Amino acid sequence: MVRTGALVGIFGNIFLALIKGVVGWVADSRALLADAVHSASDVVGSVAVLIGVRAAKLPPDKDHPYGHGKAETVTAIIVAVLLFIVGFEIGLDALKDAGNPVTVPKPAALYAVVFSILLKESMFRYKHFLGKKYKSDALLTDAWHHRSDVFSSLAALLGIGASLLGNQLNISWLLYGDLAAGVFVAILIMKMAWKLGKESIHNALDHVLHxxxxxxxxxxxxxxxxxxxxxxxxxxxxxxxxxxxxxxxxxxxxxxxxxxxxxxxxxxxxxxxxxxxxxxxxxxxxxx
Known part of the structure:
Protein backbone atom coordinates (compact mmCIF):
# COMPACT_ATOMS: atom_id res chain seq x y z
CA MET A 1 0.00 0.00 0.00
CA VAL A 2 2.92 2.37 0.67
CA ARG A 3 4.19 1.75 -2.85
CA THR A 4 0.69 2.34 -4.22
CA GLY A 5 0.55 5.68 -2.40
CA ALA A 6 3.82 6.75 -4.01
CA LEU A 7 2.56 5.76 -7.47
CA VAL A 8 -0.67 7.71 -6.96
CA GLY A 9 1.46 10.74 -6.14
CA ILE A 10 3.58 10.34 -9.25
CA PHE A 11 0.76 10.04 -11.79
CA GLY A 12 -1.44 12.59 -10.01
CA ASN A 13 1.33 15.18 -10.02
CA ILE A 14 2.25 14.56 -13.66
CA PHE A 15 -1.39 15.14 -14.59
CA LEU A 16 -1.67 18.31 -12.48
CA ALA A 17 1.65 19.72 -13.67
CA LEU A 18 0.55 19.34 -17.29
CA ILE A 19 -2.90 20.85 -16.69
CA LYS A 20 -1.64 23.83 -14.70
CA GLY A 21 1.32 24.37 -16.99
CA VAL A 22 -0.74 24.42 -20.19
CA VAL A 23 -3.57 26.50 -18.74
CA GLY A 24 -1.11 28.83 -16.99
CA TRP A 25 0.69 29.43 -20.27
CA VAL A 26 -2.50 29.96 -22.30
CA ALA A 27 -4.16 32.08 -19.60
CA ASP A 28 -0.92 34.04 -19.00
CA SER A 29 -0.91 33.44 -15.23
CA ARG A 30 2.46 33.64 -13.47
CA ALA A 31 0.95 32.26 -10.25
CA LEU A 32 -0.50 29.20 -12.00
CA LEU A 33 2.76 28.56 -13.84
CA ALA A 34 4.62 28.70 -10.51
CA ASP A 35 2.08 26.28 -9.10
CA ALA A 36 2.70 23.98 -12.07
CA VAL A 37 6.42 24.00 -11.28
CA HIS A 38 5.53 23.07 -7.71
CA SER A 39 3.51 20.09 -8.93
CA ALA A 40 6.35 19.06 -11.24
CA SER A 41 8.70 19.02 -8.25
CA ASP A 42 6.20 16.72 -6.52
CA VAL A 43 6.75 14.21 -9.33
CA VAL A 44 10.46 14.06 -8.53
CA GLY A 45 9.63 13.87 -4.82
CA SER A 46 7.22 10.98 -5.31
CA VAL A 47 9.76 9.07 -7.41
CA ALA A 48 12.30 9.56 -4.61
CA VAL A 49 9.75 8.28 -2.08
CA LEU A 50 9.10 5.19 -4.20
CA ILE A 51 12.82 4.44 -4.40
CA GLY A 52 13.19 4.96 -0.65
CA VAL A 53 10.25 2.70 0.18
CA ARG A 54 11.63 -0.11 -1.98
CA ALA A 55 15.09 0.24 -0.42
CA ALA A 56 13.60 0.25 3.10
CA LYS A 57 11.87 -3.09 2.41
CA LEU A 58 15.16 -4.87 1.67
CA PRO A 59 16.01 -7.52 4.27
CA PRO A 60 18.96 -7.10 6.68
CA ASP A 61 22.36 -8.09 5.31
CA LYS A 62 25.96 -8.28 6.49
CA ASP A 63 26.58 -4.54 6.10
CA HIS A 64 23.10 -3.54 7.35
CA PRO A 65 22.16 -5.93 10.19
CA TYR A 66 19.45 -3.53 11.42
CA GLY A 67 17.75 -3.45 8.03
CA HIS A 68 17.36 -0.59 5.54
CA GLY A 69 14.57 1.39 7.24
CA LYS A 70 16.68 4.56 7.34
CA ALA A 71 16.43 4.70 3.54
CA GLU A 72 12.98 6.25 3.92
CA THR A 73 14.30 8.92 6.27
CA VAL A 74 17.13 9.78 3.88
CA THR A 75 14.60 10.01 1.06
CA ALA A 76 12.43 12.33 3.16
CA ILE A 77 15.42 14.65 3.65
CA ILE A 78 16.08 14.70 -0.11
CA VAL A 79 12.44 15.60 -0.80
CA ALA A 80 12.57 18.40 1.80
CA VAL A 81 15.74 19.87 0.25
CA LEU A 82 14.19 19.68 -3.21
CA LEU A 83 11.07 21.43 -1.92
CA PHE A 84 13.12 24.27 -0.41
CA ILE A 85 15.09 24.82 -3.64
CA VAL A 86 11.91 24.93 -5.72
CA GLY A 87 10.33 27.42 -3.31
CA PHE A 88 13.37 29.68 -3.51
CA GLU A 89 13.39 29.61 -7.31
CA ILE A 90 9.67 30.39 -7.53
CA GLY A 91 10.06 33.37 -5.21
CA LEU A 92 13.08 34.68 -7.07
CA ASP A 93 11.28 34.44 -10.44
CA ALA A 94 8.23 36.26 -9.05
CA LEU A 95 10.37 39.11 -7.71
CA LYS A 96 12.14 39.45 -11.06
CA ASP A 97 8.80 39.64 -12.88
CA ALA A 98 7.68 42.50 -10.63
CA GLY A 99 9.87 44.84 -12.68
CA ASN A 100 8.15 43.92 -15.96
CA PRO A 101 4.80 45.22 -17.31
CA VAL A 102 1.86 43.69 -15.41
CA THR A 103 -0.21 41.12 -17.29
CA VAL A 104 -3.74 40.09 -16.30
CA PRO A 105 -4.43 36.32 -16.39
CA LYS A 106 -7.47 34.94 -18.22
CA PRO A 107 -10.45 33.49 -16.25
CA ALA A 108 -9.55 29.94 -17.35
CA ALA A 109 -6.76 30.04 -14.78
CA LEU A 110 -9.36 30.12 -11.99
CA TYR A 111 -11.00 26.87 -13.09
CA ALA A 112 -7.66 25.08 -13.33
CA VAL A 113 -6.58 26.14 -9.86
CA VAL A 114 -9.89 25.13 -8.25
CA PHE A 115 -9.59 21.68 -9.84
CA SER A 116 -6.01 21.45 -8.55
CA ILE A 117 -7.07 22.28 -4.99
CA LEU A 118 -9.73 19.56 -4.91
CA LEU A 119 -7.46 16.86 -6.38
CA LYS A 120 -4.45 17.77 -4.26
CA GLU A 121 -6.40 17.75 -0.99
CA SER A 122 -7.70 14.28 -1.86
CA MET A 123 -4.14 13.09 -2.52
CA PHE A 124 -2.93 14.57 0.77
CA ARG A 125 -5.62 12.81 2.83
CA TYR A 126 -4.95 9.48 1.12
CA LYS A 127 -1.16 9.59 1.59
CA HIS A 128 -1.36 10.97 5.12
CA PHE A 129 -3.63 8.06 6.07
CA LEU A 130 -1.19 5.52 4.59
CA GLY A 131 1.84 7.23 6.13
CA LYS A 132 0.33 7.14 9.63
CA LYS A 133 -0.90 3.57 9.23
CA TYR A 134 2.42 2.18 8.04
CA LYS A 135 4.64 4.67 9.95
CA SER A 136 6.40 5.82 6.78
CA ASP A 137 8.44 9.03 7.15
CA ALA A 138 8.89 9.38 3.41
CA LEU A 139 5.18 8.93 2.67
CA LEU A 140 4.17 11.42 5.37
CA THR A 141 6.69 13.92 3.98
CA ASP A 142 5.27 13.49 0.51
CA ALA A 143 1.72 13.85 1.89
CA TRP A 144 2.58 17.23 3.40
CA HIS A 145 4.15 18.09 0.07
CA HIS A 146 0.67 17.67 -1.40
CA ARG A 147 -0.83 19.82 1.36
CA SER A 148 1.69 22.58 0.63
CA ASP A 149 0.51 22.39 -2.97
CA VAL A 150 -3.08 22.91 -1.76
CA PHE A 151 -2.02 26.08 0.07
CA SER A 152 0.00 27.29 -2.89
CA SER A 153 -3.01 26.73 -5.15
CA LEU A 154 -5.20 28.69 -2.73
CA ALA A 155 -2.69 31.52 -2.87
CA ALA A 156 -2.71 31.32 -6.67
CA LEU A 157 -6.51 31.41 -6.62
CA LEU A 158 -6.52 34.60 -4.53
CA GLY A 159 -3.80 36.17 -6.65
CA ILE A 160 -5.48 35.38 -9.95
CA GLY A 161 -8.83 36.57 -8.57
CA ALA A 162 -7.29 39.82 -7.35
CA SER A 163 -5.70 40.51 -10.75
CA LEU A 164 -8.99 39.86 -12.57
CA LEU A 165 -10.90 42.02 -10.10
CA GLY A 166 -8.34 44.81 -10.40
CA ASN A 167 -8.68 44.72 -14.18
CA GLN A 168 -12.49 44.90 -13.97
CA LEU A 169 -12.56 47.73 -11.42
CA ASN A 170 -9.50 49.48 -12.83
CA ILE A 171 -7.60 49.25 -9.53
CA SER A 172 -3.93 49.21 -10.46
CA TRP A 173 -2.49 47.73 -7.25
CA LEU A 174 -4.74 44.68 -7.46
CA LEU A 175 -3.18 43.83 -10.81
CA TYR A 176 -0.09 42.68 -8.92
CA GLY A 177 -2.10 39.98 -7.15
CA ASP A 178 -0.83 37.28 -9.52
CA LEU A 179 2.82 38.12 -8.80
CA ALA A 180 2.21 38.56 -5.08
CA ALA A 181 0.71 35.08 -4.98
CA GLY A 182 3.91 33.72 -6.50
CA VAL A 183 5.99 35.24 -3.69
CA PHE A 184 3.58 33.93 -1.05
CA VAL A 185 3.68 30.45 -2.54
CA ALA A 186 7.48 30.50 -2.42
CA ILE A 187 7.56 31.46 1.27
CA LEU A 188 4.98 28.81 2.09
CA ILE A 189 6.93 26.10 0.27
CA MET A 190 10.24 26.97 1.94
CA LYS A 191 8.63 27.06 5.41
CA MET A 192 7.09 23.63 4.87
CA ALA A 193 10.39 22.25 3.54
CA TRP A 194 12.27 23.52 6.60
CA LYS A 195 9.82 21.87 9.00
CA LEU A 196 9.82 18.53 7.21
CA GLY A 197 13.58 18.49 6.77
CA LYS A 198 14.13 19.26 10.45
CA GLU A 199 11.86 16.38 11.54
CA SER A 200 13.49 13.92 9.13
CA ILE A 201 17.01 14.80 10.26
CA HIS A 202 15.88 14.33 13.86
CA ASN A 203 14.64 10.82 13.02
CA ALA A 204 17.86 10.02 11.15
CA LEU A 205 19.98 10.57 14.27
CA ASP A 206 18.92 7.30 15.96
CA HIS A 207 15.88 8.88 17.58
CA VAL A 208 14.33 6.74 20.32
CA LEU A 209 10.65 6.74 21.24
CA HIS A 210 9.76 8.76 24.31
Whole structure:
Protein backbone atom coordinates (compact mmCIF):
# COMPACT_ATOMS: atom_id res chain seq x y z
CA MET A 1 0.00 0.00 0.00
CA VAL A 2 2.92 2.37 0.67
CA ARG A 3 4.19 1.75 -2.85
CA THR A 4 0.69 2.34 -4.22
CA GLY A 5 0.55 5.68 -2.40
CA ALA A 6 3.82 6.75 -4.01
CA LEU A 7 2.56 5.76 -7.47
CA VAL A 8 -0.67 7.71 -6.96
CA GLY A 9 1.46 10.74 -6.14
CA ILE A 10 3.58 10.34 -9.25
CA PHE A 11 0.76 10.04 -11.79
CA GLY A 12 -1.44 12.59 -10.01
CA ASN A 13 1.33 15.18 -10.02
CA ILE A 14 2.25 14.56 -13.66
CA PHE A 15 -1.39 15.14 -14.59
CA LEU A 16 -1.67 18.31 -12.48
CA ALA A 17 1.65 19.72 -13.67
CA LEU A 18 0.55 19.34 -17.29
CA ILE A 19 -2.90 20.85 -16.69
CA LYS A 20 -1.64 23.83 -14.70
CA GLY A 21 1.32 24.37 -16.99
CA VAL A 22 -0.74 24.42 -20.19
CA VAL A 23 -3.57 26.50 -18.74
CA GLY A 24 -1.11 28.83 -16.99
CA TRP A 25 0.69 29.43 -20.27
CA VAL A 26 -2.50 29.96 -22.30
CA ALA A 27 -4.16 32.08 -19.60
CA ASP A 28 -0.92 34.04 -19.00
CA SER A 29 -0.91 33.44 -15.23
CA ARG A 30 2.46 33.64 -13.47
CA ALA A 31 0.95 32.26 -10.25
CA LEU A 32 -0.50 29.20 -12.00
CA LEU A 33 2.76 28.56 -13.84
CA ALA A 34 4.62 28.70 -10.51
CA ASP A 35 2.08 26.28 -9.10
CA ALA A 36 2.70 23.98 -12.07
CA VAL A 37 6.42 24.00 -11.28
CA HIS A 38 5.53 23.07 -7.71
CA SER A 39 3.51 20.09 -8.93
CA ALA A 40 6.35 19.06 -11.24
CA SER A 41 8.70 19.02 -8.25
CA ASP A 42 6.20 16.72 -6.52
CA VAL A 43 6.75 14.21 -9.33
CA VAL A 44 10.46 14.06 -8.53
CA GLY A 45 9.63 13.87 -4.82
CA SER A 46 7.22 10.98 -5.31
CA VAL A 47 9.76 9.07 -7.41
CA ALA A 48 12.30 9.56 -4.61
CA VAL A 49 9.75 8.28 -2.08
CA LEU A 50 9.10 5.19 -4.20
CA ILE A 51 12.82 4.44 -4.40
CA GLY A 52 13.19 4.96 -0.65
CA VAL A 53 10.25 2.70 0.18
CA ARG A 54 11.63 -0.11 -1.98
CA ALA A 55 15.09 0.24 -0.42
CA ALA A 56 13.60 0.25 3.10
CA LYS A 57 11.87 -3.09 2.41
CA LEU A 58 15.16 -4.87 1.67
CA PRO A 59 16.01 -7.52 4.27
CA PRO A 60 18.96 -7.10 6.68
CA ASP A 61 22.36 -8.09 5.31
CA LYS A 62 25.96 -8.28 6.49
CA ASP A 63 26.58 -4.54 6.10
CA HIS A 64 23.10 -3.54 7.35
CA PRO A 65 22.16 -5.93 10.19
CA TYR A 66 19.45 -3.53 11.42
CA GLY A 67 17.75 -3.45 8.03
CA HIS A 68 17.36 -0.59 5.54
CA GLY A 69 14.57 1.39 7.24
CA LYS A 70 16.68 4.56 7.34
CA ALA A 71 16.43 4.70 3.54
CA GLU A 72 12.98 6.25 3.92
CA THR A 73 14.30 8.92 6.27
CA VAL A 74 17.13 9.78 3.88
CA THR A 75 14.60 10.01 1.06
CA ALA A 76 12.43 12.33 3.16
CA ILE A 77 15.42 14.65 3.65
CA ILE A 78 16.08 14.70 -0.11
CA VAL A 79 12.44 15.60 -0.80
CA ALA A 80 12.57 18.40 1.80
CA VAL A 81 15.74 19.87 0.25
CA LEU A 82 14.19 19.68 -3.21
CA LEU A 83 11.07 21.43 -1.92
CA PHE A 84 13.12 24.27 -0.41
CA ILE A 85 15.09 24.82 -3.64
CA VAL A 86 11.91 24.93 -5.72
CA GLY A 87 10.33 27.42 -3.31
CA PHE A 88 13.37 29.68 -3.51
CA GLU A 89 13.39 29.61 -7.31
CA ILE A 90 9.67 30.39 -7.53
CA GLY A 91 10.06 33.37 -5.21
CA LEU A 92 13.08 34.68 -7.07
CA ASP A 93 11.28 34.44 -10.44
CA ALA A 94 8.23 36.26 -9.05
CA LEU A 95 10.37 39.11 -7.71
CA LYS A 96 12.14 39.45 -11.06
CA ASP A 97 8.80 39.64 -12.88
CA ALA A 98 7.68 42.50 -10.63
CA GLY A 99 9.87 44.84 -12.68
CA ASN A 100 8.15 43.92 -15.96
CA PRO A 101 4.80 45.22 -17.31
CA VAL A 102 1.86 43.69 -15.41
CA THR A 103 -0.21 41.12 -17.29
CA VAL A 104 -3.74 40.09 -16.30
CA PRO A 105 -4.43 36.32 -16.39
CA LYS A 106 -7.47 34.94 -18.22
CA PRO A 107 -10.45 33.49 -16.25
CA ALA A 108 -9.55 29.94 -17.35
CA ALA A 109 -6.76 30.04 -14.78
CA LEU A 110 -9.36 30.12 -11.99
CA TYR A 111 -11.00 26.87 -13.09
CA ALA A 112 -7.66 25.08 -13.33
CA VAL A 113 -6.58 26.14 -9.86
CA VAL A 114 -9.89 25.13 -8.25
CA PHE A 115 -9.59 21.68 -9.84
CA SER A 116 -6.01 21.45 -8.55
CA ILE A 117 -7.07 22.28 -4.99
CA LEU A 118 -9.73 19.56 -4.91
CA LEU A 119 -7.46 16.86 -6.38
CA LYS A 120 -4.45 17.77 -4.26
CA GLU A 121 -6.40 17.75 -0.99
CA SER A 122 -7.70 14.28 -1.86
CA MET A 123 -4.14 13.09 -2.52
CA PHE A 124 -2.93 14.57 0.77
CA ARG A 125 -5.62 12.81 2.83
CA TYR A 126 -4.95 9.48 1.12
CA LYS A 127 -1.16 9.59 1.59
CA HIS A 128 -1.36 10.97 5.12
CA PHE A 129 -3.63 8.06 6.07
CA LEU A 130 -1.19 5.52 4.59
CA GLY A 131 1.84 7.23 6.13
CA LYS A 132 0.33 7.14 9.63
CA LYS A 133 -0.90 3.57 9.23
CA TYR A 134 2.42 2.18 8.04
CA LYS A 135 4.64 4.67 9.95
CA SER A 136 6.40 5.82 6.78
CA ASP A 137 8.44 9.03 7.15
CA ALA A 138 8.89 9.38 3.41
CA LEU A 139 5.18 8.93 2.67
CA LEU A 140 4.17 11.42 5.37
CA THR A 141 6.69 13.92 3.98
CA ASP A 142 5.27 13.49 0.51
CA ALA A 143 1.72 13.85 1.89
CA TRP A 144 2.58 17.23 3.40
CA HIS A 145 4.15 18.09 0.07
CA HIS A 146 0.67 17.67 -1.40
CA ARG A 147 -0.83 19.82 1.36
CA SER A 148 1.69 22.58 0.63
CA ASP A 149 0.51 22.39 -2.97
CA VAL A 150 -3.08 22.91 -1.76
CA PHE A 151 -2.02 26.08 0.07
CA SER A 152 0.00 27.29 -2.89
CA SER A 153 -3.01 26.73 -5.15
CA LEU A 154 -5.20 28.69 -2.73
CA ALA A 155 -2.69 31.52 -2.87
CA ALA A 156 -2.71 31.32 -6.67
CA LEU A 157 -6.51 31.41 -6.62
CA LEU A 158 -6.52 34.60 -4.53
CA GLY A 159 -3.80 36.17 -6.65
CA ILE A 160 -5.48 35.38 -9.95
CA GLY A 161 -8.83 36.57 -8.57
CA ALA A 162 -7.29 39.82 -7.35
CA SER A 163 -5.70 40.51 -10.75
CA LEU A 164 -8.99 39.86 -12.57
CA LEU A 165 -10.90 42.02 -10.10
CA GLY A 166 -8.34 44.81 -10.40
CA ASN A 167 -8.68 44.72 -14.18
CA GLN A 168 -12.49 44.90 -13.97
CA LEU A 169 -12.56 47.73 -11.42
CA ASN A 170 -9.50 49.48 -12.83
CA ILE A 171 -7.60 49.25 -9.53
CA SER A 172 -3.93 49.21 -10.46
CA TRP A 173 -2.49 47.73 -7.25
CA LEU A 174 -4.74 44.68 -7.46
CA LEU A 175 -3.18 43.83 -10.81
CA TYR A 176 -0.09 42.68 -8.92
CA GLY A 177 -2.10 39.98 -7.15
CA ASP A 178 -0.83 37.28 -9.52
CA LEU A 179 2.82 38.12 -8.80
CA ALA A 180 2.21 38.56 -5.08
CA ALA A 181 0.71 35.08 -4.98
CA GLY A 182 3.91 33.72 -6.50
CA VAL A 183 5.99 35.24 -3.69
CA PHE A 184 3.58 33.93 -1.05
CA VAL A 185 3.68 30.45 -2.54
CA ALA A 186 7.48 30.50 -2.42
CA ILE A 187 7.56 31.46 1.27
CA LEU A 188 4.98 28.81 2.09
CA ILE A 189 6.93 26.10 0.27
CA MET A 190 10.24 26.97 1.94
CA LYS A 191 8.63 27.06 5.41
CA MET A 192 7.09 23.63 4.87
CA ALA A 193 10.39 22.25 3.54
CA TRP A 194 12.27 23.52 6.60
CA LYS A 195 9.82 21.87 9.00
CA LEU A 196 9.82 18.53 7.21
CA GLY A 197 13.58 18.49 6.77
CA LYS A 198 14.13 19.26 10.45
CA GLU A 199 11.86 16.38 11.54
CA SER A 200 13.49 13.92 9.13
CA ILE A 201 17.01 14.80 10.26
CA HIS A 202 15.88 14.33 13.86
CA ASN A 203 14.64 10.82 13.02
CA ALA A 204 17.86 10.02 11.15
CA LEU A 205 19.98 10.57 14.27
CA ASP A 206 18.92 7.30 15.96
CA HIS A 207 15.88 8.88 17.58
CA VAL A 208 14.33 6.74 20.32
CA LEU A 209 10.65 6.74 21.24
CA HIS A 210 9.76 8.76 24.31
CA UNK A 211 8.93 6.92 27.54
CA UNK A 212 5.22 7.64 27.20
CA UNK A 213 5.24 6.00 23.76
CA UNK A 214 6.74 2.75 25.08
CA UNK A 215 4.54 2.14 28.13
CA UNK A 216 2.63 -0.72 26.49
CA UNK A 217 5.85 -2.38 25.28
CA UNK A 218 7.39 -2.21 28.75
CA UNK A 219 4.26 -3.66 30.34
CA UNK A 220 4.30 -6.57 27.87
CA UNK A 221 7.91 -7.38 28.77
CA UNK A 222 7.26 -7.13 32.52
CA UNK A 223 4.32 -9.54 32.25
CA UNK A 224 6.62 -12.39 31.17
CA UNK A 225 7.19 -14.84 34.02
CA UNK A 226 10.75 -14.61 35.30
CA UNK A 227 11.28 -10.92 34.50
CA UNK A 228 11.87 -9.17 37.83
CA UNK A 229 12.42 -5.70 36.37
CA UNK A 230 13.51 -3.82 33.26
CA UNK A 231 16.91 -2.19 33.74
CA UNK A 232 17.02 -0.42 30.37
CA UNK A 233 14.65 0.01 27.42
CA UNK A 234 15.27 1.81 24.11
CA UNK A 235 13.00 1.65 21.07
CA UNK A 236 14.91 3.09 18.10
CA UNK A 237 13.06 4.29 15.03
CA UNK A 238 14.35 2.96 11.70
CA UNK A 239 12.00 4.47 9.14
CA UNK A 240 8.67 2.63 9.25
CA UNK A 241 9.73 0.12 11.93
CA UNK A 242 11.24 0.02 15.44
CA UNK A 243 14.20 -1.93 16.85
CA UNK A 244 14.18 -2.52 20.61
CA UNK A 245 17.22 -2.76 22.90
CA UNK A 246 16.22 -4.06 26.32
CA UNK A 247 18.02 -5.17 29.48
CA UNK A 248 16.01 -7.32 31.88
CA UNK A 249 16.87 -8.48 35.39
CA UNK A 250 16.21 -12.11 36.36
CA UNK A 251 16.86 -14.31 39.37
CA UNK A 252 20.66 -14.75 39.59
CA UNK A 253 20.22 -18.32 40.90
CA UNK A 254 18.66 -19.68 37.68
CA UNK A 255 20.70 -21.36 34.93
CA UNK A 256 21.92 -19.68 31.76
CA UNK A 257 19.47 -21.82 29.79
CA UNK A 258 16.55 -20.66 31.95
CA UNK A 259 17.61 -17.02 31.56
CA UNK A 260 17.84 -17.49 27.82
CA UNK A 261 14.32 -18.97 27.73
CA UNK A 262 12.92 -15.94 29.59
CA UNK A 263 14.65 -13.59 27.15
CA UNK A 264 13.26 -15.53 24.21
CA UNK A 265 9.70 -15.20 25.54
CA UNK A 266 10.18 -11.44 25.99
CA UNK A 267 11.41 -11.11 22.41
CA UNK A 268 8.52 -13.14 21.00
CA UNK A 269 6.02 -11.04 22.94
CA UNK A 270 7.45 -7.73 21.74
CA UNK A 271 7.63 -8.94 18.13
CA UNK A 272 3.85 -9.41 18.15
CA UNK A 273 3.68 -5.67 17.44
CA UNK A 274 3.77 -5.34 13.64
CA UNK A 275 5.91 -2.19 13.89
CA UNK A 276 8.68 -3.93 15.87
CA UNK A 277 11.27 -5.35 13.47
CA UNK A 278 13.75 -6.87 15.92
CA UNK A 279 14.53 -7.08 19.64
CA UNK A 280 17.97 -7.31 21.24
CA UNK A 281 17.93 -8.57 24.84
CA UNK A 282 20.61 -8.51 27.53
CA UNK A 283 20.04 -10.60 30.64
CA UNK A 284 21.21 -9.10 33.98
CA UNK A 285 21.23 -10.78 37.40
CA UNK A 286 18.80 -9.07 39.76
CA UNK A 287 20.76 -7.33 42.51
CA UNK A 288 17.85 -6.26 44.72
Missing amino acids: VEDTVKMREQAEEIEGVIQIDEFFAREHGHYVIIDIKIAVDPAITVEEGHAIGKKVKEKLLEDEHVKDVFIHINPYEG
